[in-house]
Amino acid sequence: MKVAVLSFAHERAETYVRLLRDMPGVDLVTADPDGAAGDPVRGRAMAERLGVSYVDSWDEVFASGVEGVVVTSEVDRRRELVDLAGEAEAFVLCEQPLATKEADVKAMVDACDIGGVRLTVASPACFSGAFAAVRQGIADGVVGTLTTVHGSYHSTPSGRGEVDGGALASNAPFLLDLVDAVLDGEPAEQVYAQTNNVLSGHPGVESAALVTVRYSSGMVAAIDCGWSLSPPNGPAVTFVGDRASVEYDASPRLLGGYDAATGTARWEPGGADPYAVMLKDFVSAVDNGQWTGPDGAAGLRTLRIIQAAYESAQTGQPVDIG
Amino acid sequence: MRQLEVALIGAGLIARLHLDAWIGAGAAVRVYSDDGRAADMAREFGARAVDSLAEALDGANVVDICTPTDSHHEIAMAAIAAGVGVVCEKPLAATAEEAEEIVAAAARAGVRLYPAHDVRFAPPYARLHELVATGGIGEGAVGRFFFSAYHPRPWTGHKSARSGGILTDQMLHGVDLAYWIFGDVVRVHAYYQGEIATPAPEGAVATGTAVLTHASGALSQVISRWTATPKPPVRVSFHVSGTGGTVSYDSEWPQEVRIADGEAGNFGYAGESVFVTEMREFAQAFAGGPEPRLGARDALAAVRITQAAAESAWTGRAVELSVKGAA
Numbered sequence: 200m201k202v203a204v205l206s207f208a209h210e211r212a213e214t215y216v217r218l219l220r221d222m223p224g225v226d227l228v229t230a231d232p233d234g235a236a237g238d239p240v241r242g243r244a245m246a247e248r249l250g251v252s253y254v255d256s257w258d259e260v261f262a263s264g265v266e267g268v269v270v271t272s273e274v275d276r277r278r279e280l281v282d283l284a285g286e287a288e289a290f291v292l293c294e295q296p297l298a299t300k301e302a303d304v305k306a307m308v309d310a311c312d313i314g315g316v317r318l319t320v321a322s323p324a325c326f327s328g329a330f331a332a333v334r335q336g337i338a339d340g341v342v343g344t345l346t347t348v349h350g351s352y353h354s355t356p357s358g359r360g361e362v363d364g365g366a367l368a369s370n371a372p373f374l375l376d377l378v379d380a381v382l383d384g385e386p387a388e389q390v391y392a393q394t395n396n397v398l399s400g401h402p403g404v405e406s407a408a409l410v411t412v413r414y415s416s417g418m419v420a421a422i423d424c425g426w427s428l429s430p431p432n433g434p435a436v437t438f439v440g441d442r443a444s445v446e447y448d449a450s451p452r453l454l455g456g457y458d459a460a461t462g463t464a465r466w467e468p469g470g471a472d473p474y475a476v477m478l479k480d481f482v483s484a485v486d487n488g489q490w491t492g493p494d495g496a497a498g499l500r501t502l503r504i505i506q507a508a509y510e511s512a513q514t515g516q517p518v519d520i521g
Numbered sequence: 522m523r524q525l526e527v528a529l530i531g532a533g534l535i536a537r538l539h540l541d542a543w544i545g546a547g548a549a550v551r552v553y554s555d556d557g558r559a560a561d562m563a564r565e566f567g568a569r570a571v572d573s574l575a576e577a578l579d580g581a582n583v584v585d586i587c588t589p590t591d592s593h594h595e596i597a598m599a600a601i602a603a604g605v606g607v608v609c610e611k612p613l614a615a616t617a618e619e620a621e622e623i624v625a626a627a628a629r630a631g632v633r634l635y636p637a638h639d640v641r642f643a644p645p646y647a648r649l650h651e652l653v654a655t656g657g658i659g660e661g662a663v664g665r666f667f668f669s670a671y672h673p674r675p676w677t678g679h680k681s682a683r684s685g686g687i688l689t690d691q692m693l694h695g696v697d698l699a700y701w702i703f704g705d706v707v708r709v710h711a712y713y714q715g716e717i718a719t720p721a722p723e724g725a726v727a728t729g730t731a732v733l734t735h736a737s738g739a740l741s742q743v744i745s746r747w748t749a750t751p752k753p754p755v756r757v758s759f760h761v762s763g764t765g766g767t768v769s770y771d772s773e774w775p776q777e778v779r780i781a782d783g784e785a786g787n788f789g790y791a792g793e794s795v796f797v798t799e800m801r802e803f804a805q806a807f808a809g810g811p812e813p814r815l816g817a818r819d820a821l822a823a824v825r826i827t828q829a830a831a832e833s834a835w836t837g838r839a840v841e842l843s844v845k846g847a848a
Contacts, residue, residue, distance in 0.1 A: 346714045347728045349744050351665065351760070391710045391839065395738045397662035398764060407663045407762075409732045409742045411712060419712045421730045423742055423760075425663050429767045441715065441726045442749045515708055515734075516839050 200225055200485060203265045205280050206272035207231045207245050209294050215269050216249050218478045225482060228252050230260045233276065261287040267485035270294060278303045281318065285310030291318045292481045295372045297498045304502055308495035318495035319481060322376035323473035324434045324449040325492045326480050333438065333447045334381055342440025345381070348420040350374050350436030353427035356398055356406065365405035367394060367508055370424035373434050375501045376493045378420045381438065386500060389413040391517040392508035398426045410508045430466065449473060524549045525804050528577035528605070530596055531587035532558035535610050539585050540566050542796035546804040553577035578603045583807055586610060589678065594619040601626045606633040606807050611693050612827065613820040620824040624817045635803050635813055636820035638697045642795040645770040646698055649761065652768055653702050659765025661703050661739040666695035667758045671751035676721040685831025686717030687727040692745035692830065697823045699733050699741035702761065708734035710839040711830035724749065731830045736844050
């Protein structure tokens with residue numbers, strides 16, 4: 200099966216390339232025509248370092264008969280690539296966020312619909328077996344009626360705050376997609392959010408974000424998705440029902456102890472490697488049309504919540520989503 | 522030193538815990554309750570029951586108000602008028618206006634007023650406060666505060682959802698801690714779900730979800746729950762983040778003693794009760810010792826913030842608070 204990774208712009212592109220390169224039955228091709236010439240982590244230089252095949256243009260990729268593409272370009276180039284994939288009838292796994300404007304996401308969803316292929320959002324925690332079990336358990340009523348979800352996901356400051364943008368847009372989707380999956384796409388009705396820039400130090404780059412969402416059934420989700428100086432962990436989400444509650448942690452502790460070399464506590468994360476699980480799922484979706492994980496419509500619902508959250512953070516009042 | 526004379530008003534669960542703690546702090550206690558339960562409780566603890574509020578206040582140094590919230594204002598004002606110091610179970614009053622009146626009257630009369638916000642006396646929160654206050658997390662950015670508990674008895678009274686339910690009751694703990702750690706609150710938003718109005722049965726299930734914006738710019742998320750079962754009876758946790766790192770706590774972490782397996786009945790060890798620590802600190806202050814870790818300003822702030830949460834949940838709007846004087 201021919202699969203392509205489109206662009207090395209996103210920090211996760213390398214992870215995806217390595218995983219796909221080592222996957223049996225996958226014929227991987229890469230392209231990164233937008234990378235600056237001479238940049239060692241872009242373009243042909245990067246592909247050679249990773250030992251994967253490389254072509255010089257998007258056209259060449261799509262002319263080669265790819266069946267699935269992973270879109271890891273700059274955010275503002277994602278729509279163009281997804282449109283091309285739709286035309287080429289190639290399944291798409293696209294990094295978060297799909298786009299920053301609702302109209303672009305809609306167009307991406309349409310392009311894939313017309314092409315008869317699925318647009319899947321790269322929200323790794325949604326693909327794990329543990330999360331599938333939680334989702335099934337909630338559907339089976341183990342918590343009773345689900346009333347409230349609260350969860351957190353933190354990224355560490357990259358030092359490129361102004362380039363990467365704020366925590367709300369980049370981190371909230373990882374939590375909102377989990378909620379969306381459990382609620383089976385129930386639309387949000389009202390969003391309240393507050394942000395600050397204590398950790399970023401840049402006005403306009405929010406490094407803390409608390410978001411509260413009320414869905415149409417009255418279900419409430421409260422999330423914390425800011426930066427943190429703690430090592431990256433999560434997402435960790437608690438699903439509260441009127442009979443019981445369930446906690447899901449995508450990166451629990453596997454081993455503890457002490458590391459004399461660094462003089463710090465040892466923390467070995469457990470759980471499945473979410474990126475490996477997600478890519479395996481994507482490849483089998485290309486193969487047999489069976490998929491899990493959020494689709495383009497879910498990406499659109501998440502984007503609407505995030506846009507409302509930015510508006511709320513600015514006005515200091517809840518924002519209704521029509 | 523003369524023994525501290527405490528007039529304990531009320532004979533419910535909180536009154537029992539306070540009575541035990543006052544006796545542990547070396548106080549002499551007279552108990553008054555208008556529900557006829559004072560005599561039995563007093564006898565059990567070796568205290569004295571009296572027949573009226575006036576009799577209870579006569580000659581007392583301190584009144585400890587453990588009655589339903591609606592009666593706090595009347596009892597507190599009577600005590601302040603009599604020059605008797607006040608300890609009051611949370612919340613100080615049913616409305617911010619009543620709380621303001623009590624605080625103003627106490628200040629005018631020069632009477633000490635201490636709210637019984639017992640969780641400030643729990644070691645993890647006391648240590649968190651110390652860490653934050655001494656710069657251990659740098660500049661504070663975000664705090665998350667979780668409380669959940671089983672409601673062990675029916676919730677009495679006849680309150681509509683407008684009065685706030687869990688937001689003005691259990692959530693006061695989380696709000697008080699957020700305020701203690703990060704200071705004044707200027708904006709409050711909240712949702713509530715489940716059993717919000719009273720009466721409600723034993724084991725009533727409810728959730729409150731609030732976001733507080735502090736004057737410093739720090740943000741707090743407070744989640745407060747009445748759980749469906751008493752397993753566990755109480756769960757508290759927090760996560761606080763700043764420019765100097767993070768601090769977290771979960772009551773599910775193993776402490777000095779835990780039951781490793783099997784059924785061990787009520788056996789357990791939790792260290793000194795927070796009520797004992799609290800009443801000892803109050804007793805020392807009433808005896809002329811150092812001021813305790815909280816006072817009238819904190820009582821008022823907690824009421825103003827939780828009332829704002831109730832208003833927000835009822836109106837669907839975020840509520841702005843002025844920093845002046847209180848919250």
